[in-house]
Amino acid sequence: MRSRFLNSQMLAMRVEGLNGNPSRPTSQDSAQQNTHSITTESSRSGSVAEVTGLKVTFKRANENIFALRGVDLSIQPSEIVALVGESGSGKSVLGLSLLGLVTHNSKPEISGKVSVADIDVLSATESQLQTLRRHHLGAVFQDPMTSLNPTMRVGKQLNEVTTSTKESIELLRSVGVPEPEKRFGAFPFELSGGLRQRVMIAMALAGSPKLIVADEPTTALDVTVQAQILNLILSVREQYGTSFLLITHDLGVASMVADRVVVMYGGQIVETGSTKTILKDPKHPYTQGLLRSRLTLEGTTTGRISTMIGEGYDARTLPLGCGFSPRCSQSTTLCRESAPELRTYSKDHLLSCWLETQSYPGTQSSVAEEVKVDDAYVDTTSPTKEASTYDTHASTPSGGEVLVGDLVVSFKVGSSRKKDSLKALRGVTLEVKAGSALAIVGESGSGKSTLLRSLVGLNTPSSGSITVPPSGEIQMVFQDAGASLTPWMTVQELLDERLFAAGIRSKSERQTRTGLACESVGLHSQMLAAKAFQLSGGQRQRAALARAIVVPPKVLLCDEPTSALDVSLAAIVLNLIAELRQKLHMTLLFVTHDLAVAKIIAEEVAVMYLGQVVERGSTRQILESPMHPYTKSLISAVPGGSRERLTLKGEPASPLAVPSGCSFHPRCSEAVNKCTEQEQLLYVSKASKGHFVRCGIALEGK
Amino acid sequence: MALVGVFSTGDISRMRGGTSVKLKSLVANNSRLNLLLASLPFLVTLLVLLAPVLAPHNPLVPAGPAFEPPGHSGFILGSDSVGRDELSRVLYGMRTSWFSALAVIASGLIIGVTIGSVAAVAGGWIDTALMRFTDIFLSLPGPVLAIAVVAALGPSLVHTLIGVGIVWWPFYARVVRGEIRALAARPHLEAARLSGVKVVKRTFRHLLPGTLPALVVTASLDIGNLVLTLAGLSFLGLGAPAPSPELGAMSARNLTYLLQDYWTAVMPGMGILILALVGNLAGDGLRSLMKDR
Numbered sequence: 001m002r003s004r005f006l007n008s009q010m011l012a013m014r015v016e017g018l019n020g021n022p023s024r025p026t027s028q029d030s031a032q033q034n035t036h037s038i039t040t041e042s043s044r045s046g047s048v049a050e051v052t053g054l055k056v057t058f059k060r061a062n063e064n065i066f067a068l069r070g071v072d073l074s075i076q077p078s079e080i081v082a083l084v085g086e087s088g089s090g091k092s093v094l095g096l097s098l099l100g101l102v103t104h105n106s107k108p109e110i111s112g113k114v115s116v117a118d119i120d121v122l123s124a125t126e127s128q129l130q131t132l133r134r135h136h137l138g139a140v141f142q143d144p145m146t147s148l149n150p151t152m153r154v155g156k157q158l159n160e161v162t163t164s165t166k167e168s169i170e171l172l173r174s175v176g177v178p179e180p181e182k183r184f185g186a187f188p189f190e191l192s193g194g195l196r197q198r199v200m201i202a203m204a205l206a207g208s209p210k211l212i213v214a215d216e217p218t219t220a221l222d223v224t225v226q227a228q229i230l231n232l233i234l235s236v237r238e239q240y241g242t243s244f245l246l247i248t249h250d251l252g253v254a255s256m257v258a259d260r261v262v263v264m265y266g267g268q269i270v271e272t273g274s275t276k277t278i279l280k281d282p283k284h285p286y287t288q289g290l291l292r293s294r295l296t297l298e299g300t301t302t303g304r305i306s307t308m309i310g311e312g313y314d315a316r317t318l319p320l321g322c323g324f325s326p327r328c329s330q331s332t333t334l335c336r337e338s339a340p341e342l343r344t345y346s347k348d349h350l351l352s353c354w355l356e357t358q359s360y361p362g363t364q365s366s367v368a369e370e371v372k373v374d375d376a377y378v379d380t381t382s383p384t385k386e387a388s389t390y391d392t393h394a395s396t397p398s399g400g401e402v403l404v405g406d407l408v409v410s411f412k413v414g415s416s417r418k419k420d421s422l423k424a425l426r427g428v429t430l431e432v433k434a435g436s437a438l439a440i441v442g443e444s445g446s447g448k449s450t451l452l453r454s455l456v457g458l459n460t461p462s463s464g465s466i467t468v469p470p471s472g473e474i475q476m477v478f479q480d481a482g483a484s485l486t487p488w489m490t491v492q493e494l495l496d497e498r499l500f501a502a503g504i505r506s507k508s509e510r511q512t513r514t515g516l517a518c519e520s521v522g523l524h525s526q527m528l529a530a531k532a533f534q535l536s537g538g539q540r541q542r543a544a545l546a547r548a549i550v551v552p553p554k555v556l557l558c559d560e561p562t563s564a565l566d567v568s569l570a571a572i573v574l575n576l577i578a579e580l581r582q583k584l585h586m587t588l589l590f591v592t593h594d595l596a597v598a599k600i601i602a603e604e605v606a607v608m609y610l611g612q613v614v615e616r617g618s619t620r621q622i623l624e625s626p627m628h629p630y631t632k633s634l635i636s637a638v639p640g641g642s643r644e645r646l647t648l649k650g651e652p653a654s655p656l657a658v659p660s661g662c663s664f665h666p667r668c669s670e671a672v673n674k675c676t677e678q679e680q681l682l683y684v685s686k687a688s689k690g691h692f693v694r695c696g697i698a699l700e701g702k
Numbered sequence: 703m704a705l706v707g708v709f710s711t712g713d714i715s716r717m718r719g720g721t722s723v724k725l726k727s728l729v730a731n732n733s734r735l736n737l738l739l740a741s742l743p744f745l746v747t748l749l750v751l752l753a754p755v756l757a758p759h760n761p762l763v764p765a766g767p768a769f770e771p772p773g774h775s776g777f778i779l780g781s782d783s784v785g786r787d788e789l790s791r792v793l794y795g796m797r798t799s800w801f802s803a804l805a806v807i808a809s810g811l812i813i814g815v816t817i818g819s820v821a822a823v824a825g826g827w828i829d830t831a832l833m834r835f836t837d838i839f840l841s842l843p844g845p846v847l848a849i850a851v852v853a854a855l856g857p858s859l860v861h862t863l864i865g866v867g868i869v870w871w872p873f874y875a876r877v878v879r880g881e882i883r884a885l886a887a888r889p890h891l892e893a894a895r896l897s898g899v900k901v902v903k904r905t906f907r908h909l910l911p912g913t914l915p916a917l918v919v920t921a922s923l924d925i926g927n928l929v930l931t932l933a934g935l936s937f938l939g940l941g942a943p944a945p946s947p948e949l950g951a952m953s954a955r956n957l958t959y960l961l962q963d964y965w966t967a968v969m970p971g972m973g974i975l976i977l978a979l980v981g982n983l984a985g986d987g988l989r990s991l992m993k994d995r
Contacts, residue, residue: 458892476896484893488911494897497907501898547897 047074048136048210048243049098054112056093056102056267065315067093069267069323070112072342075211078241080233082254082275084290085264086566088312091247094264095213097121098245099139100129117210134161138204138212138242142219144196148188154199155184161206171202174239176232192651194225201232208240215247222443223593224648227637230257231647249567251294252639255279260348263287266313266323269342273349283345284353285328293571295596297623297638304578305571305600311538312566322354330355399469400434400554400587402455407464409450413656422655424450426611426663427464429682432604434554437581437588439598439619441634442608445652448591451608452476452557455589468555472502475553477577479560481544485532491543492528495550502551517550520583521576538569542576549580555587556580562597574600595638599623607631610663611655613682617691627685627693629668662695670697739987742980743922750797757790761947769963780965782956788965791947792973798942799949799977802863803928807921809867814874815910815917821875822882823905833879840872845935852940859942862935866928877920881913915992922988925981933974949973 056068068090075081085091096102097114100121114121117136119128141147149157158168165184172180175198188196197217204212214233218226234257236242248254254261254275261278263271263286271284282288289308310327321338325331334354345351409425424447432438442448453459455468456476468474478484485494495517499510518525523542532540541561548556558577562570578601581588590601598605598619605622607615607630615628626632633648650667653659659666665675675697683699685691693699749756758776759765764785765777772780772788779788821832848865855861885891886909894908935941936950944951949970956966 456896458895471896472898474896476893478889478893480889484889486890486894486908489907497894497899497903498897501900544893547893 046076048077048079049073049075049116049245050113051094051097051115052113054094054097054114055110056090056097057109059108063316064318066267066318067108067315068097069318071264071267071269073262073269073272075243075245077210078237078243079260080237080244080246080258082258082261083245083247083264084249084251084254084261086249086312086568088266088315089264090267090315091264092215093267095215095245095247098211098213099137100124100132135207136210138206138209140197140200140204140212140214140217142216144193144200144220145188147200148196150188153185153187154191155186158184158199158203158206161203167206168202171205172199175199175202175205175236176228177202193221194228194651197221197225197229198232201229201236205236205240205242209242211243211245212236213245213247216249217246218253219249222652223595223637224443224633225651226253226639227256227645227647230639233257250639251279251290251567252296256639263290266319267315268323268352269350270324270352271350272342273345277346277349283349283351284324285330285355286324289327290567293568295571295574295594295600297596297599297635304575307571307575308568311536311569322352399473400585401467401469402430402432402438402555402587402589403465403467404428404430404451404455405465405467407451407454407466408462409447409454409459410462420656423658424459424611424655425454425461426658428608428611428613430606430613430616432587432589434587435585436604437590437602438604438606439602440589440591440606440608441593441595441598443593443634443652445610445655446608447611447655448608449559450611452559452589452591455555455557469553472551473554474557475548475555476557476559477541477544477548477561480564481541481561482532482535482537484544485540485547487532490529490531491523491535491546494543494547495528498547498550504551513550517546520549520580521546537565538572541565541569541573545573545576545580549584549586552584553586555589558588558590560591560593563593570597577601595623595635607634610653610658612663612694613692614664614694615692616682617685617688621688621691625688627691627698628664628695629670629698630664664695672697733991736987736990739983740922740991742984742987743925746796746800746977746980750793750800753793753797757787757793759787759790761786761790761794762945769959769966771963772965779969780963782952782966783959788969791952792949792969794947795949795952795970796973796977798859798947799929799932799974802859802932803925803977803981806863806867806870806928806932807924810870810874810924811917811921813871815878815913817871818875818878819882819905819910819913822879822886823901823909829879832875836872836875839869840876842869844869844931848935849938849940852935857940857943859948862932862940866931866935870924870928873924874917874920877916878913881916882909885909885912919985919989919992923982923985925984926978927981929974929977929981 051071051073054068054071058065058067071090071094073081073094083091083094093102097110098116098121100114100116102108102110110122112122116132119132119136121129121132124132148154155165155168158171159165162168162171169180169184172183177183177195177198183191183195183199188199191199201212201217217233218229221229230253233244233246237244244257246254246258251261258275260272261275262269263278263284265286271278271282271287278287279291282291286308289306292306293308295305308327309329313323319325319339321334321336322328322331322340325335328335332354338354340352340354342350342352407425407428408423411422411424413420413422428447428451430438440448440451450459454461455466456474457471485491492514495514496510499513504510504513514528515525518528521542523539523546527535527539527543530539532543535543556577561577562573565573574597577588577590580586588602590598592598595605602619605617605619606613607622607628609630615622615626615631622631623635626635630648633646636646637648646669648667649669653663653666659676661674661676661678662668662671662680665671668675680694680696682692682694683696685693685699758778765787766775766781766785768781768783768785770777770781770785772778774780777787777789779792782788782791817832817836821829844866847869848862851865851868852858852861855864891904891908894904899908932941933950936948937954939951939954941948941951952970953967953974956963956970960967
């Protein structure tokens with residue numbers, strides 16, 4: 001939503017108060033300003049930020065987009081509030097409103113009140129807003145590469161918001177940038193993603209603001225780096241007493257740092273309470289649904305994930321009743337006709353739902369109700385059970401084997417004069433039995449996607465061997481399903497083409513097969529006439545899957561098919577893939593950065609780091625008794641749960657400069673001298689069968 | 703004025719896209735206006751097709767006294783040095799110019815799209831060879847080459863068109879090659895490849911339709927340039943021979959009467975102006991429409 005409306009670099013500049021007035025007042029000036037034009041927060045006790053009855057409506061072409069429909073929120077000093085919601089819930093607009101940035105674009109209709117540090121943001125003049133942003137507010141956005149000016153050294157950018165180079169370097173040091181003097185002169189592109197986000201946080205911290213609005217600050221980062229940044233947020237709060245509004249789609253992230261969770265749906269707050277209450281005892285069906293759809297490493301869940309009905313909220317319509325009622329299985333006539341208000345449910349727990357407030361002041365929902373909730377999660381993806389005709393096409397599991405032997409893939413990068421070789425894969429050996437499912441887990445740059453692409457011939461191996469079924473019997477599902485569908489072709493045309501290429505010339509047969517495939521993936525046959533841009537996110541992923549399985553392949557490769565989807569949608573797609581795999585007896589190779597996804601989808605896991613498999617074994621072996629230090633820290637970095645936190649230092653090295661010896665040693669907490677020199681081999685564990693680990697030390701320790 | 707046109711058109715044809723900045727900003731946010739602008743070429747085509755019906759007189763035969771000012775003796779735009787109806791001559795002249803421009807664009811598209819797409823899809827040394835070949839033609843000065851061709855083959859409209867057509871395709875070849883290479887890096891092409899779609903079908907179904915927006919905009923912006931180039935050549939006498947109505951030749955021949963009987967030279971110039979403007983406006987309109995999508 002945000003990126004559609006505003007350029008984040010401009011936002012970052014505005015937030016730093018650079019717009020129009022580059023000269024920064026000295027601290028004396030600012031103190032004076034504080035006294036006469038602004039009533040400081042200390043003069044009135046209470047909240048740092050206060051939002052009352054905020055409504056924001058954007059107007060585009062001939063449509064209204066009801067982004068916020070009456071929101072009340074207050075943030076206390078040094079409180080971390082997590083604002084959780086799916087795309088289109090209005091969470092980013094709320095964040096922008098607090099920063100006073102919504103008024104600047106597309107002339108939206110705004111009503112209500114927003115005050116930060118006792119300044120009315122909505123009626124403030126531009127100069128008041130600048131003062132506010134300079135002294136009381138900080139902002140961190142999702143992609144620091146676009147928020148930082150790419151043409152300016154980070155030090156110079158920092159100096160614009162601080163008073164001196166010394167202060168800037170101190171700030172960099174305080175947010176954990178190693179060698180701050182050196183980084184001071186670096187351009188943003190020379191820094192890694194995690195370091196850039198630290199620089200953004202340093203900029204947000206300049207002028208010791210009362211509130212920092214962080215909009216998905218960790219979404220673009222790897223899990224281990226995400227854990228570092230979340231820790232940093234906690235320590236900043238500890239050190240400076242800064243309040244945070246942490247906007248996120250991930251309840252796991254919220255649970256790690258937030259004091260209070262605010263759940264938004266359809267431009268309204270549907271439930272808010274302490275993090276513990278929301279996670280342990282959610283009352284709103286939407287919050288409950290979110291929690292059920294969420295994947296964690298805890299618990300024994302395998303197989304189906306419970307999913308919510310329908311897809312995300314459409315902000316172009318103004319519902320008469322509760323915004324969630326079309327997706328809520330318990331909705332009554334009352335829900336559909338009259339909107340519930342946000343009321344106190346119990347102490348510090350506010351809820352906007354007719355179902356619960358009706359039974360209020362009853363203490364807990366009865367067991368019967370719980371059961372009802374369970375039933376409510378109707379299996380929307382389930383296609384017809386009798387797909388026996390289909391099964392005949394899917395041959396017996398023979399021939400679905402995937403063998404990879406010492407695969408090396410390197411790319412030539414750089415200019416023609418100075419060519420570097422990027423080793424994306426450095427000797428990968430894998431063996432996937434026909435009909436089984438392997439999850440390939442790793443952070444960015446681990447080579448997991450390269451591996452997948454090499455299997456289907458999209459990348460040419462430099463050396464090594466690959467044994468896979470012939471090209472027609474291996475299919476792939478891409479991360480961005482929308483982009484993998486040719487924009488000007490209909491779903492029907494795409495499926496038809498696939499069938500034609502597979503040698504099916506009879507038109508009626510093609511039609512039958514198309515129909516069957518649609519049924520299998522839960523795509524309505526009306527959607528066959530649609531083009532990619534006319535489909536919703538979920539439908540696009542279904543259409544992409546339909547093309548992959550319309551001629552049942554022996555091997556299905558999935559390249560992070562759910563990472564771009566909202567939580568509830570990701571659950572549906574995962575269920576669907578698992579189901580198709582069972583039905584069509586496919587071998588599944590599933591690339592993901594998320595161990596929780598791997599746990600649901602696969603029996604075996606291969607963990608990759610810098611182009612090598614560092615650990616391999618059954619899902620249980622990997623998750624319950626990981627051996628490699630990298631796997632251990634990866635597991636501990638997954639948000640949620642109450643595991644011991646092993647925060648990994650640093651970030652993955654660039655595949656252009658692979659460290660000597662064991663490539664993981666610069667980040668390894670257990671590294672000894674010989675690790676820097678001696679390359680590790682993939683050892684077989686004697687204790688547990690089929691468990692491989694690329695670390696001699698870990699193996700001996702076992 | 704028109705002489706300046708001849709030598710600058712070569713340059714203008716390299717810098718695609720015209721129309722002032724102010725007009726552009728006016729046009730930018732109005733899809734209905736853009737639609738109207740984009741439909742202008744069709745209106746012009748209709749107008750010049752109907753020239754035989756609309757023209758009040760035969761353009762080749764005198765219909766009254768010479769040098770009648772506009773509005774006199776039934777000559778709406780006046781009459782020329784031998785008493786032919788200026789309006790009829792301008793209408794027929796516009797017809798010739800318009801279709802000549804469209805013909806050159808069409809030939810440019812056919813050659814350019816073929817060479818550009820083959821180069822992009824084949825890649826490797828074929829790409830290099832074809833693109834260097836294109837560069838050779840890109841470096842030829844259009845009007846000068848046309849003069850050489852006409853000098854060699856004799857003055858005729860067809861020869862002029864051949865001369866211009868030879869240098870008019872390289873730009874399209876480059877546009878198509880660039881667009882295809884950008885599209886080829888997108889996942890939808892990889893997905894099509896994994897579906898088992900063969901390379902020829904892939905090019906026609908998954909790549910070429912994607913180049914359409916860029917091509918339509920480039921081509922429509924080019925109409926104006928071509929009209930000006932062709933008019934400039936005809937001004938220099940490199941067009942259809944004497945009696946046939948040609949806008950460039952008419953303004954050149956009547957330039958001597960500019961001070962006394964201005965309309966004889968200005969009216970053909972207005973015809974050129976209208977055609978060139980329509981081309982540019984349509985291009986801008988289409989560009990904005992494509993951007994909105």
